[in-house]
Amino acid sequence: LPSTPLRARIVSEQDITRSYDYVVVGGGTAGLTVADRLTENPRKTVLVIESGQLDEREDAFLVPHSIGTAPPKYFYNLTSIPQSAGENRTFFVQAGCVVGGGSAVNGMFFDRGSAGDYNLWRDLGNPGWGWDDLLPYFKKSETFHPPDSATVEDFGVTYNMSVRGTSGPIHASYPPFLYPAVKNFQAAFKEFGTHVPYDGASGDALGAFWTPNSLDPTDMIRSYARIAHYDRIASRPNLHLLTGHSVTKVLFHGVTATGVEFTPFGGSRRMTVDAKSEVILAAGAPHTPQILQLSGVGPENLLNKLHIPIVANLPGVGQNFQDHPASFTDGIFVNDLNPSPSNNTNATWIEEQRILYETEKKGVFTVSASNSAAFIPLHQLTNRTNELVSAYASQDPALQFPAGTDATIIAGWRAQRDAVLSAIRSGVVASTEYAGGSAAGMLVVLEKPLSRGSINVNTTNPLASPVIDYGFLKNNVDVDIMVEGIKAWRKLLSMPSFQELGAQPTFPPNSITTDEDLRELVVQTSFPSISHPSGTASMLPRNLGGVVGPNLIVYGVSKLSVVDASIIPIIPGTHLSSTVYAIAEKAADLIKARNA
Numbered sequence: 001l002p003s004t005p006l007r008a009r010i011v012s013e014q015d016i017t018r019s020y021d022y023v024v025v026g027g028g029t030a031g032l033t034v035a036d037r038l039t040e041n042p043r044k045t046v047l048v049i050e051s052g053q054l055d056e057r058e059d060a061f062l063v064p065h066s067i068g069t070a071p072p073k074y075f076y077n078l079t080s081i082p083q084s085a086g087e088n089r090t091f092f093v094q095a096g097c098v099v100g101g102g103s104a105v106n107g108m109f110f111d112r113g114s115a116g117d118y119n120l121w122r123d124l125g126n127p128g129w130g131w132d133d134l135l136p137y138f139k140k141s142e143t144f145h146p147p148d149s150a151t152v153e154d155f156g157v158t159y160n161m162s163v164r165g166t167s168g169p170i171h172a173s174y175p176p177f178l179y180p181a182v183k184n185f186q187a188a189f190k191e192f193g194t195h196v197p198y199d200g201a202s203g204d205a206l207g208a209f210w211t212p213n214s215l216d217p218t219d220m221i222r223s224y225a226r227i228a229h230y231d232r233i234a235s236r237p238n239l240h241l242l243t244g245h246s247v248t249k250v251l252f253h254g255v256t257a258t259g260v261e262f263t264p265f266g267g268s269r270r271m272t273v274d275a276k277s278e279v280i281l282a283a284g285a286p287h288t289p290q291i292l293q294l295s296g297v298g299p300e301n302l303l304n305k306l307h308i309p310i311v312a313n314l315p316g317v318g319q320n321f322q323d324h325p326a327s328f329t330d331g332i333f334v335n336d337l338n339p340s341p342s343n344n345t346n347a348t349w350i351e352e353q354r355i356l357y358e359t360e361k362k363g364v365f366t367v368s369a370s371n372s373a374a375f376i377p378l379h380q381l382t383n384r385t386n387e388l389v390s391a392y393a394s395q396d397p398a399l400q401f402p403a404g405t406d407a408t409i410i411a412g413w414r415a416q417r418d419a420v421l422s423a424i425r426s427g428v429v430a431s432t433e434y435a436g437g438s439a440a441g442m443l444v445v446l447e448k449p450l451s452r453g454s455i456n457v458n459t460t461n462p463l464a465s466p467v468i469d470y471g472f473l474k475n476n477v478d479v480d481i482m483v484e485g486i487k488a489w490r491k492l493l494s495m496p497s498f499q500e501l502g503a504q505p506t507f508p509p510n511s512i513t514t515d516e517d518l519r520e521l522v523v524q525t526s527f528p529s530i531s532h533p534s535g536t537a538s539m540l541p542r543n544l545g546g547v548v549g550p551n552l553i554v555y556g557v558s559k560l561s562v563v564d565a566s567i568i569p570i571i572p573g574t575h576l577s578s579t580v581y582a583i584a585e586k587a588a589d590l591i592k593a594r595n596a
């Protein structure tokens with residue numbers, strides 16, 4: 001295993017001082033990024049409180065090939081409520097409970113959305129949050145390492161250094177190993193008629209393109225918030241990280257946040273600490289709304305029901321919950337190339353590859369998620385775009401929510417719906433991602449769902465799980481678009497470059513032909529999440545159900561901000577980690593500026 005020295009210093013309860021300039025709640029992707037940037041000023045003190053522990057440099061965290069194998073102790077035990085539009089199935093909600101949060105356990109796919117994705121945020125009432133505004137922060141967050149010349153020559157990987165970062169803390173690079181069938185994936189999309197962006201990170205993430213991983217090419221290990229934003233700076237005396245402790249609520253004097261209450265993870269003893277300048281919430285989309293609601297910031301009727309004293313009535317807290325639902329497809333390549341993912345079941349080959357990784361940092365152990373991406377606008381998938389867009393447009397927003405839903409939430413959905421439909425019509429956002437690249441089976445992912453879920457507390461016990469409702473497939477047009485995605489995948493397999501490999505679909509089987517039957521299959525077998533929870537403290541105007549404004553300060557209170565994936569108002573067509581780093585980099589600048 002890589003032997004980078006362990007540098008992290010964590011503090012114990014006894015080391016904590018009475019007050020800090022900033023208390024950051026959650027030492028995950030966004031929280032550690034913000035804490036790093038704020039402690040660049042040696043006169044500012046920061047305490048990060050994190051429920052999880054430091055990982056112990058297990059392969060599961062560091063070795064790309066081991067993604068998805070972190071033991072359960074590094075995850076929260078969260079399950080959704082039964083999803084009524086998904087045959088009442090419940091789903092495990094993946095959220096890392098470890099220093100680094102999602103960045104420690106994710107699939108290391110490191111891409112960005114299209115300019116249209118972020119411009120939707122800006123145009124919904126968030127000046128300063130469009131693509132042009134965020135690009136400098138995407139760049140600031142990363143150091144991009146170009147692929148080696150063999151990869152460029154063999155696979156035709158293209159990249160544009162002018163949109164890449166060259167000195168940021170997170171390393172973005174290509175593994176020195178790619179499965180040969182990835183070439184066929186890229187070629188098949190071209191034959192299908194999709195656009196091929198030169199670099200998907202340029203704001204043009206519409207089509208089939210190459211994308212790096214969050215991978216440090218020096219050691220060929222995961223690059224993530226724990227190493228990049230904590231180990232790297234752990235010796236700063238103005239930064240304290242308290243692990244194994246959970247924040248139970250934000251403390252207020254009137255409507256001014258003054259600090260937090262916290263407890264040993266899973267324990268009952270309560271302690272408090274003061275924040276002189278700001279309490280910064282970065283507990284991730286599942287937990288940030290829970291903390292807000294328990295602190296008295298949330299929907300009035302919910303708080304009243306639980307006898308939680310109201311600090312600010314904010315109906316949007318915990319609403320507008322989004323993720324990327326996906327359908328599973330499968331198939332075979334009768335004439336598969338060698339090596340292929342099926343080699344991973346060959347013990348001899350794997351042992352050779354392990355040795356290759358340990359000795360030369362090469363081979364399949366450097367591979368995490370795929371390096372090819374396909375994010376396709378709706379009109380490239382189907383000729384039913386107008387019909388599907390009209391079906392969404394004719395829906396009554398009020399009918400999307402239970403009776404009694406606050407009018408601002410309904411108005412917010414209507415505004416999002418209209419903006420998304422206009423973006424779909426003009427083809428500036430992707431509707432479907434095909435995740436995979438080296439096999440016939442791919443995840444068909446819905447990028448712009450219009451179903452919305454919620455995350456709410458149903459008890460005042462801060463250690464209980466919140467009630468997680470994905471709102472999965474509640475909007476029937478989402479199902480239609482997933483069906484179009486599966487039909488297009490079948491067509492894709494019939495393209496010459498996939499036929500060269502003898503591609504044959506096995507699931508859904510060819511016997512399922514009608515849209516009606518495919519709809520039924522989607523309802524029965526698709527799932528609500530590829531671990532991209534977002535939107536639960538949305539950055540939107542207050543009259544549209546927003547929780548924070550473009551300055552990320554929570555409405556109705558002062559000295560309290562949110563900086564994690566919760567603020568995303570409309571989920572972008574991308575995996576979320578690089579976007580969360582960019583949000584956090586921008587958040588840090590906003591916080592620094594207002595507390596200078």
Ligand SMILES: Cc1cc2nc3c(=O)[nH]c(=O)nc-3n(C[C@H](O)[C@H](O)[C@H](O)COP(=O)(O)OP(=O)(O)OC[C@H]3O[C@@H](n4cnc5c(N)ncnc54)[C@H](O)[C@@H]3O)c2cc1C
Nearest residue numbers: 026028029030051101102106107108109247564565575577
């Ligand atoms: C399994 C998985 C696979 C993924 N794959 C990819 C991928 O391949 N590519 C990609 O780009 N994105 C991927 N993502 C998504 C991406 O990693 C997340 O969107 C991103 O990390 C979220 O960052 P965050 O700061 O909002 O939350 P997190 O990084 O989850 O941070 C929240 C932190 O707060 C802590 N916390 C929670 N409650 C409390 C409390 N009460 N007190 C103190 N601490 C608390 C948590 O323990 C956690 O460390 C994946 C996510 C997961 C979970």
